[in-house]
Amino acid sequence: MTETAPRPTLEAVAARAGVSRATVSRVVNGGDGVREPLVERVRKAVEELGYVPNQAARSLVTRRHDAVAVVVAEPETRVFADPFFALQLRGISKELTAHDNQLVLLLTEGRDDHARVGRYLAGGHVDGALVFSLHLDDPLPELIQRAGVPTVFGGRPGWSGDRQGVVYVDSDNRGGARDAVRHLVGLGRSRIAHIAGALDQTSAVDRLDGYRDVMVDADPRLIVEGDFTPAGGERAMRELLARCPDLDAVFAANDLTASGALRVLRASGRRVPDDVAVVGFDDMLPVAEQSDPPLTTVRQDIEEMGRLMARLLLRGLDRHAGEQGIAAAPSSVVLPTTLVRRASA
Numbered sequence: 001m002t003e004t005a006p007r008p009t010l011e012a013v014a015a016r017a018g019v020s021r022a023t024v025s026r027v028v029n030g031g032d033g034v035r036e037p038l039v040e041r042v043r044k045a046v047e048e049l050g051y052v053p054n055q056a057a058r059s060l061v062t063r064r065h066d067a068v069a070v071v072v073a074e075p076e077t078r079v080f081a082d083p084f085f086a087l088q089l090r091g092i093s094k095e096l097t098a099h100d101n102q103l104v105l106l107l108t109e110g111r112d113d114h115a116r117v118g119r120y121l122a123g124g125h126v127d128g129a130l131v132f133s134l135h136l137d138d139p140l141p142e143l144i145q146r147a148g149v150p151t152v153f154g155g156r157p158g159w160s161g162d163r164q165g166v167v168y169v170d171s172d173n174r175g176g177a178r179d180a181v182r183h184l185v186g187l188g189r190s191r192i193a194h195i196a197g198a199l200d201q202t203s204a205v206d207r208l209d210g211y212r213d214v215m216v217d218a219d220p221r222l223i224v225e226g227d228f229t230p231a232g233g234e235r236a237m238r239e240l241l242a243r244c245p246d247l248d249a250v251f252a253a254n255d256l257t258a259s260g261a262l263r264v265l266r267a268s269g270r271r272v273p274d275d276v277a278v279v280g281f282d283d284m285l286p287v288a289e290q291s292d293p294p295l296t297t298v299r300q301d302i303e304e305m306g307r308l309m310a311r312l313l314l315r316g317l318d319r320h321a322g323e324q325g326i327a328a329a330p331s332s333v334v335l336p337t338t339l340v341r342r343a344s345a
Contacts, residue, residue, distance in 0.1 A: 008049040016045035067102040068313065069129040069149075071117055073138050075109035082228075082256065083284045084302055085133075088154065091306025092130060099314055101127075108140065118143035128313045130154065136200040152313040152330075154305060158202040167316070168332045169308045171300035173203050173281075176337030177210025180251050180279045180298050183339055185214065189249035189277055193222040195236040195261060197253035204228070207253050207281060222247065226257050233260025241268055248276055249345070255280040255287040258295055262344070266292070277345035293343035300337050308333055 013028075014021045019038055026034050027042040028051070034042075045051075070092055072079050079085045089105075096103050104126055106117050121129060121144060129144060132154025144151050153168040184192050194211045197204030204225075212218065221243045226232035233252060237260065240247060250265075252258035258280030262272060270276045272293055280288065283299030312330040 008051040010051075012049055013042065013045045013051050016049060017041040066100060067104055067126045068096055068310070069104045069106055069117075069121060069126040071106045071108065071129055071131040071140065071144075073108050073131070073133045073135060073140055076107050078229075079107055083286055084254070084256075084282060087284065087302040088132065088306040088309075091303035091308075092310045093306075094303075095307045095310035095314070101310075101314070114139050114143060118147060121149045122147035127317050128152075130309045130313060132309070134158070134201070135198070136202075150313060150316055152309045152316075154309055156202045156206070156334075158205070166332070167312055167330050169305050169312065169335070170203075170332075171305065171335045172337050173206035173300075174210040174213070176281060176298040176300065176339075177207040177251065178213050179337070179339045180281065181211050181214040183296070183341075184249040184251065184277055184279060184345060187249070187273075187277055187345065191222065191244060191247040192218070192249040192251060193224070193240045193244065193247045194218075195224055195226045195233055195240070195250060195252045195257050197226060197228045197257070199225055204253055211251055219244065226253060228254050228257060230256050230260035230263075233257035234264050235260075237261040237264035241270075250276060250278045252278065252280045255282045255284050255291075255295060255297055258297070258344075259287055259291055262291055262295075273343070273345050279345045283340050288340070288342065291344065296342045296345040297340055298337050299340045301335055305335060308335075 010021050010024050014024045017024065019042060023034055023038060024042050027039050028046060070089065072085060093103050106120065108114055108117055117140065126149070128150040130152055131140060131144065134140060134153065134155065134157065136158045141157065153166065156168055156170045157166060181192060192215055194208065196208045199205055199208070208223070222240070224236040224239050226236040233256065237250070241264070250261055252261055258278055262278060265272055265276055272278055278295065280295050280297035282302065283297045288295040288297050316330050
């Protein structure tokens with residue numbers, strides 16, 4: 001075993017800077033009332049000695065933990081298999097890291113998990129929460145409201161009733177869906193099917209509404225609900241072919257769904273795009289570019305959505321602490337989407 005050097009203490013920093021221990025404590029823990037020349041001397045001593053402030057002591061002064069809970073309302077098997085979540089978490093992590101905040105990941109799969117997350121948030125361990133992939137019957141919003149934790153949601157919340165001050169980041173799901181279906185109509189396709197996402201999530205509902213905005217008189221048999229997974233896309237595509245073998249296009253609720261649909265179309269002998277054109281949603285490059293054929297899809301900036309969620313939360317926390325003066329409270333953001341054309345349509 002190798003012996004480690006003792007950690008520098010507040011007293012050591014005070015001696016190096018030529019100030020009192022109390023002055024060092026106020027500087028490193030974010031307190032006020034220290035003249036700037038002394039602040040610079042303390043900071044220089046901290047850097048030279050490699051002193052790391054005690055987080056518990058710092059929290060007593062600042063009333064901040066510099067930690068944010070990221071709550072994903074999905075089981076871990078889904079979160080770690082779906083690149084959508086990886087992209088959103090990467091955006092969140094980048095923004096939190098840039099502001100020296102820790103990310104605490106919380107996943108929910110059942111009632112016990114919801115209760116656990118509610119207790120954790122109410123326990124004062126984090127400064128705020130970022131919550132996404134909510135389902136319409138999810139108890140998390142109520143638990144979070146009860147905990148009194150500042151929160152930004154990923155995706156338009158779908159609960160009923162008026163909730164003042166709700167902040168969310170979303171993409172223009174409905175507009176993006178309209179663009180996808182209009183593109184298929186422009187290719188001369190008329191029997192356009194839609195594989196919806198899980199309709200207990202607002203993104204799936206909005207994309208279905210966008211499809212219906214264009215296909216006003218669509219045959220109801222051309223709409224099948226999936227679950228945003230490749231397996232769900234496969235099941236839905238088989239059902240669509242059985243119902244409507246003359247379909248000539250498919251708009252899938254996301255790229256993973258589209259990848260499953262492409263496999264079934266290929267196995268059934270349908271040529272893409274000659275016989276059936278396919279459009280997805282998300283533009284997750286590992287999926288869209290490596291599909292066979294490469295997937296035409298609606299791009300939403302998933303990583304930027306994560307960054308914006310974290311940025312809005314931190315801005316709200318700073319405003320609450322008075323660090324931004326009279327800056328306006330953060331408001332919800334809806335990002336635009338773009339149709340990306342590849343070989344599938």
